[in-house]
Amino acid sequence: MRKLLDYKYTWVLLGLVLSGLTLYLALREVSLWEVTRQMRQASTLWVVLAGVNVLANTLFKGVRWYRLTGEVGKKAGLSRVVAANVAGQLLNLIYPARAGDVSRVLIIGQNSPEKAFTLGTVVLEKLADLVAYVMLAAILLVQLPIPTWLSRPVAIMAGVTIAGMAFVIWWVSDTARGERLGSWLATRKARWLPEQSWRHLVELVQMSLTAIELVRRRKLVFELFIWTILVWLTAWVNNVLIWKALGMQDILPGQMLPATLLLLIGLMAGVAVPSVPGRIGVFEYICILALAVFGISQAKSLTYGIILHAVVLLPALVIGAAGLLWLSWKPSGQTSLTE
Numbered sequence: 001m002r003k004l005l006d007y008k009y010t011w012v013l014l015g016l017v018l019s020g021l022t023l024y025l026a027l028r029e030v031s032l033w034e035v036t037r038q039m040r041q042a043s044t045l046w047v048v049l050a051g052v053n054v055l056a057n058t059l060f061k062g063v064r065w066y067r068l069t070g071e072v073g074k075k076a077g078l079s080r081v082v083a084a085n086v087a088g089q090l091l092n093l094i095y096p097a098r099a100g101d102v103s104r105v106l107i108i109g110q111n112s113p114e115k116a117f118t119l120g121t122v123v124l125e126k127l128a129d130l131v132a133y134v135m136l137a138a139i140l141l142v143q144l145p146i147p148t149w150l151s152r153p154v155a156i157m158a159g160v161t162i163a164g165m166a167f168v169i170w171w172v173s174d175t176a177r178g179e180r181l182g183s184w185l186a187t188r189k190a191r192w193l194p195e196q197s198w199r200h201l202v203e204l205v206q207m208s209l210t211a212i213e214l215v216r217r218r219k220l221v222f223e224l225f226i227w228t229i230l231v232w233l234t235a236w237v238n239n240v241l242i243w244k245a246l247g248m249q250d251i252l253p254g255q256m257l258p259a260t261l262l263l264l265i266g267l268m269a270g271v272a273v274p275s276v277p278g279r280i281g282v283f284e285y286i287c288i289l290a291l292a293v294f295g296i297s298q299a300k301s302l303t304y305g306i307i308l309h310a311v312v313l314l315p316a317l318v319i320g321a322a323g324l325l326w327l328s329w330k331p332s333g334q335t336s337l338t339e
Contacts, residue, residue, distance in 0.1 A: 012274075014274040015274035015275045015276055016276060018273060018274055018275055018281075018282060019275045019276040019279075019280055019281040019282055020281065021281075022275075022281040022282045022284070022285035023280065023281030023284070023285070025285055025288075026281060026284045026285045026288055026298075026302055026305070027302075029298065030298050030299050030302055031299060034299045035299055035302055035303050035306070038246065038299065038300065038303040039303055039306065039307060041246075041247075042245045042246055042303075042307060043244065043245045043246075043247070045245075046241050046242070046244045046245035047241075047242070047245050047307065047311060049241050050237075050238050050241035050242055050245070050308075050311045051311055051314075051315055053234055053237050053238055053241060054234075054238065054311060054312060054315045054316075055315060055319070056234050057231060057234035057235055057238070058085075058086055058089070058315070058316075058319055059082070060227060060230045060231045060234060061085055061089075061231055062081060062082030062085040062086065063078075063082070063227065064125065064224070064227035064228065064230075064231060065081060065085050065104075065121065065122075065125060066078050066081040066082065067220060067223060067224070067227065068121040068124060068125060068220070068224065069081060069108065069117075069118055069121050070121075072108060072117060072118050073108070076108050079326075080107075080108070080327070081108060082323075083107075083323040083324075083326045083327050084103075084104040084107040084108050084323070084327065085104055085323075086316075086319045086320050086322070086323035087100070087103065087104060087107065087320055087323040087324045087327060088100035088101055088103050088104030088107075089316055089319075089320055090316060090317065090319075090320020090321065090323070090324065091103050091320070093277055093278050093279075093313070093316060093317070093320075094277045095277075101122050102119075104122075105118045105119045105122060107327060124224075128224055128225075128228045129228065129231075129232075131228075132228050132229070132231075132232045133265070133268060136232065136236075136261060136264065136265055137265055138159070139261065140258060140261045140262060140265060143257055143258035143261065144258050144262070144293075232264075235264060235268075236260060236261065236264050238308065238311065238312065239260035239263045239264055239308065240256065240260050242304060242307055242308045242311065243256055243259070243260055243304075245307065246300070246303065246304055246307070248296070248300070248304070251296065251300070252294055252295075252296065255294055258294075259290070259291065259293075259294050259296075262290045262293060263286075263287060263290045263291070263308075266286045266287075266289065266290045267283065267286055267287070270282055270283065270286045278309075278313055279309075280309075283305060283308075283309045284302060284305035284306060284309060285305075286305075287301050287302070287304055287305030287308065288301040288302060288305065291304065
């Protein structure tokens, strides 16, 4: 327990330092008056559309998880699963180490004994996102003017990664093979991990195998693919809409696709970076770094980052808080959206 607390405090301290440093770098040598002027000139219509798009993205994430949870999700109900999902996103913004992902599992598990399976579906969800991330990175390589000596090895690595992950999922989706793998891991002991940590890791792998097998048996692979595309498509559309709001298509014609893709990949990678709640500072500085590749000024990039961050963050806070309130008012086992 003490080690866990030490890790938590170290993560928080590191987050404070990195957020402070990136916020300083983002604001350094930038005229705040110029940033304010550009924010006032942003198109309200495109910003509002981006906010609506965030709602669609949130709904797609919730429905995707509901479909993955199968019978556990049906017991809880669609509305409760979606509420748990948005509440988890809110807690991810507040607490370190993706604590919200664990909390949404516990919320759904209140009226179901299959908490382990539900956690496995979260792992499967993250695996689908990882595949999408690698595929987007490969598309970006084609769009950016990267030297051939660098782009080819990276493209090969991306292809091998996707193929390897697809093979692993296919291999373990067979019930017999999955059970053999789980049993084999259970009999092993890692020297580089404490026994309890290894046991938790084995349990997590077994949960994931169970979730993969259920998805395969229910023929949900294609559906998981479609929902994941919608999740990532709406996330990318956010970047495009703010791009339009600031009229950046006039500043950098023909570069919207690679620029917004680079922003998406950079911001998603930034989730793993320790920061203060809401990723303040880190988010804006990633935008500055990404747009600097295309020669966009720091003031313009900072304006873009602030507006995009507000569009993503404010709905997440409001919807997440509403989800927590709904869950506290609605007892387990009672749902308003029946399937």
